[in-house]
Amino acid sequence: MVGRAGGQARAAVVGTGLIGGSVLLRLRDAGLDVAGWDPDPTTRRYAREQGVACPDAVEEAVAGRDVVFLCGPLPTLPETLSRVAGATDDGCVLTDVGSTKAEVAASAAAQGLGHRFVPGHPMAGADRAGVASATPALLDGAAWVLCPGPTGMMAFRRLAALIIDVFRARVVPMSAPEHDAVAALSSHVPHLLAGALAGAVQRAALRDAVLALAAGSFSDGTRVAGGPPERTANMLLGNRGQVLSELAAVRSFLDGLTDALRDGDATTLTAHLGEARTARLALHGRAFSTHHRQFPATVDHEGELAYLRELGAAGGHLTGCRVDGGGVTYTGHLPMVAEAA
Amino acid sequence: MVGRAGGQARAAVVGTGLIGGSVLLRLRDAGLDVAGWDPDPTTRRYAREQGVACPDAVEEAVAGRDVVFLCGPLPTLPETLSRVAGATDDGCVLTDVGSTKAEVAASAAAQGLGHRFVPGHPMAGADRAGVASATPALLDGAAWVLCPGPTGMMAFRRLAALIIDVFRARVVPMSAPEHDAVAALSSHVPHLLAGALAGAVQRAALRDAVLALAAGSFSDGTRVAGGPPERTANMLLGNRGQVLSELAAVRSFLDGLTDALRDGDATTLTAHLGEARTARLALHGRAFSTHHRQFPATVDHEGELAYLRELGAAGGHLTGCRVDGGGVTYTGHLPMVAEAA
Known part of the structure; x- marks a missing residue:
């Protein structure tokens, strides 16, 4: 401590x-x-x-x-x-x-x-x-x-x-840039998509009918569009580069879905939706393996820094950090490869 | 009955x-x-x-x-x-x-x-x-x-x-086409956006870190991406024309948000998000006025049909339909113009 x-x-x-x-x-x-x-x-x-x-x-x-x-x-x-x-x-x-x-x-x-x-x-x-x-x-x-x-x-x-x-x-x-890239996908781009959906409905001729028939998908997908516009704008502007870059990746996936839909290509459309589903199911279904890593009291922390950043980038986290005689022992957890089906 | x-x-x-x-x-x-x-x-x-x-x-x-x-x-x-x-x-x-x-x-x-x-x-x-x-x-x-x-x-x-x-x-x-346009925005396009978001994460280098840090916005925005891909694909293909058309409207609103973000234009970005927020707040905050309408037992139902379709297109609904001596009395409800702020 x-x-x-x-x-x-x-x-x-x-x-x-x-x-x-x-x-x-x-x-x-x-x-x-x-x-x-x-x-x-x-x-x-x-x-x-x-x-x-x-x-x-x-x-x-x-x-x-x-x-x-x-x-x-x-x-x-x-x-x-x-x-x-x-x-x-x-x-x-x-x-x-x-x-x-x-x-x-x-x-x-x-x-x-x-x-x-x-x-x-x-x-x-x-x-x-x-x-x-x-x-x-x-x-x-x-x-x-x-x-x-x-x-x-x-x-x-x-x-x-x-x-x-x-x-x-x-x-x-x-690392700070990796955090910002992750936050763009895990929070900022979802705010943009929610805003686009709710905004398009606001401009739609049948707006009130859409609201009357709104399904769970619409209610869930627009929830954060109900937040304060200034706060959301500041959040997006504070991570502008990463948000634009990750939004491009989302648009690219959306293009793939749209092309398959336009072509009436049920096989490709289903395959893309199946790919998306894999990430969604992994959101709540992941198991973690536990390990311990020790690093000595050296001046050069290159190995320790690399271990830590790799852990976070792989979706892992620490639940233990014991400093002892100048060295450190971490208790780390990594998501296991097998996922909930 | x-x-x-x-x-x-x-x-x-x-x-x-x-x-x-x-x-x-x-x-x-x-x-x-x-x-x-x-x-x-x-x-x-x-x-x-x-x-x-x-x-x-x-x-x-x-x-x-x-x-x-x-x-x-x-x-x-x-x-x-x-x-x-x-x-x-x-x-x-x-x-x-x-x-x-x-x-x-x-x-x-x-x-x-x-x-x-x-x-x-x-x-x-x-x-x-x-x-x-x-x-x-x-x-x-x-x-x-x-x-x-x-x-x-x-x-x-x-x-x-x-x-x-x-x-x-x-x-x-x-009308059947109006229903399908409304369903595209209230249900089908939200499924596409959820799929695009979850799909982009599935392909991201930092996928597991995104899942580890997923905020409520991500969890809400991808919920329906966890559904069966075949069922979602059939639903989208069954309403292809309307889905593509309404998706274009959502993309257009997203373009406006993206342009403002790229330009660092906080005023425009906030204004667009405020427009989106209006629709979201109206989702749960609407009050309805009640009315009764009678139609006689005529062969020509043009006026009755027009009344009904206008009611639905305006976000209204019926809670009463009493058939009596060949005529009908509807109890209708229309959203009131003033909205929850």
């Missing part, structure tokens, strides 16, 4: 809305010495009412901490990172919870913070917002992406150990 | 799988004299075990009936229609429950059955299949499309009265 010899870690959370507030309450419940901060005075007051220290100055909240979670909105992160880095020791681990990772990782590297900033992205529902919806259980057992970099392996180990210990997280190690 | 003077209607169901079996059991529970038939001997035996008459010959099941529901698969309908028509009186109303309507309507017209065949499509979940999943409650309160034709108004009235009475159905009157 992140921390000082013989004691629990001291942690801070900057930006205590839904995610940050939930992180804060969970760390507090786990017995850590925590402090929060938010730019909004009402939110700070609310945190104090929960019994959590929440000073008016961010510098005061983060000073002397071992780990700081940056949980504010994406566009604010570079500036917050710089401010918090200046107010903490060089041994303090910094991480964030934003939904895209390449930009903030580049910003941290440009600020010379690659050795102690570990980009992060816990997977949590975003149907609600605000500190009043925060709960210690929100991120319990969540898949939690962390992006280890070549100079930041020690910080990664400490942070991974902490969030596994406190949140029972499944840590998914990935 | 369909029926003879002074008595309950006598009904038959041909094809007693999930939908047909549920229709059969519900008619039986409502006190009608019913008989079923299915090409599969095991299914016939199962129906008999439920206490329903299920003779081995379809002609025997339908002879002397006032109404026959044809519930077999789409490709079998033209032949079944011809066979059942030949074994029933000219006053017997025939209907089906297939998911597309233009083809079967044309087939009935070509067979000279327009005066007594009323194309139908009850909206029911199709996650399950087979008679063992059939229940009397499956279609309770369902939206149920009926397609009245110019020569079949008397048959429409009798059938609408029956299914409102027995199933508490919301009857949605539409």
Whole structure:
């Protein structure tokens, strides 16, 4: 765990809305010495009412901490990172919870913070917002992406150990660009498709009849089109390159389906739909194998970094990270090749 | 209600799988004299075990009936229609429950059955299949499309009265081509988009990582891609022209979203997403106004047909159809213009 010899870690959370507030309450419940901060005075007051220290100055909240979670909105992160880095020791681990990772990782590297900033992205529902919806259980057992970099392996180990210990997280190690490519397919492109379907219906002459006869497929396929347009637009724009690239792949598959349909080619159409079905069935039907990997206390972490990134890219995750005498032992899980039929 | 003077209607169901079996059991529970038939001997035996008459010959099941529901698969309908028509009186109303309507309507017209065949499509979940999943409650309160034709108004009235009475159905009157255009957007195109998304992930280098990090948007947006490929392919091919046409409208909206994203145009992107959101919010938030309309017992039903088709095209439905002295009184419901914000 992140921390000082013989004691629990001291942690801070900057930006205590839904995610940050939930992180804060969970760390507090786990017995850590925590402090929060938010730019909004009402939110700070609310945190104090929960019994959590929440000073008016961010510098005061983060000073002397071992780990700081940056949980504010994406566009604010570079500036917050710089401010918090200046107010903490060089041994303090910094991480964030934003939904895209390449930009903030580049910003941290440009600020010379690659050795102690570990980009992060816990997977949590975003149907609600605000500190009043925060709960210690929100991120319990969540898949939690962390992006280890070549100079930041020690910080990664400490942070991974902490969030596994406190949140029972499944840590998914990935490079920042790979995370963003994955997020494009697993979340951002689905938002575009939902918007296109709902938008076409909004413009249709028979709009009201379509809504009257909407089947489960339509209701499911447009659910996220009901979210706030500004938030969805920011999310898409924050990962523009990867979204456009993965959308092209989806359009290409759609072209194949459309061509087969236009040609009346039932065999090809069924084959394409069968290919799609394989991915869908694997969503809930995968079994995992467990392994342990040890890495020594060396200066060169190339092998360790390669192991971690390969694990995440293969759909795997960590549930154990034990740092011992300078070395580390990971408990890893990989999806097995055989899939539910 | 369909029926003879002074008595309950006598009904038959041909094809007693999930939908047909549920229709059969519900008619039986409502006190009608019913008989079923299915090409599969095991299914016939199962129906008999439920206490329903299920003779081995379809002609025997339908002879002397006032109404026959044809519930077999789409490709079998033209032949079944011809066979059942030949074994029933000219006053017997025939209907089906297939998911597309233009083809079967044309087939009935070509067979000279327009005066007594009323194309139908009850909206029911199709996650399950087979008679063992059939229940009397499956279609309770369902939206149920009926397609009245110019020569079949008397048959429409009798059938609408029956299914409102027995199933508490919301009857949605539409022309067959309009039904198929609506079904393309409300069900068929969503299946294509789900297939394209899941299919692109299946081909992605990071497939397993995408599945590991799949958000609710991905899970919702691919749900129907888990269905049987053959069934989905048949459904799409059965409505090919309308599906391709409505898919083009969805692609066009997607192009607008993509252009705004590529240009980094947050204002336009947000506006398009806001347009999509309007349709999505209207899906569950609509209020309806109620009205009554009477039509006399005339030979010319042009006004009545126009009223019914306009009602369905506007997203409305019927919950009452009272036939009295040759005239009819409909209880209709229309979505109100003000929408949930």
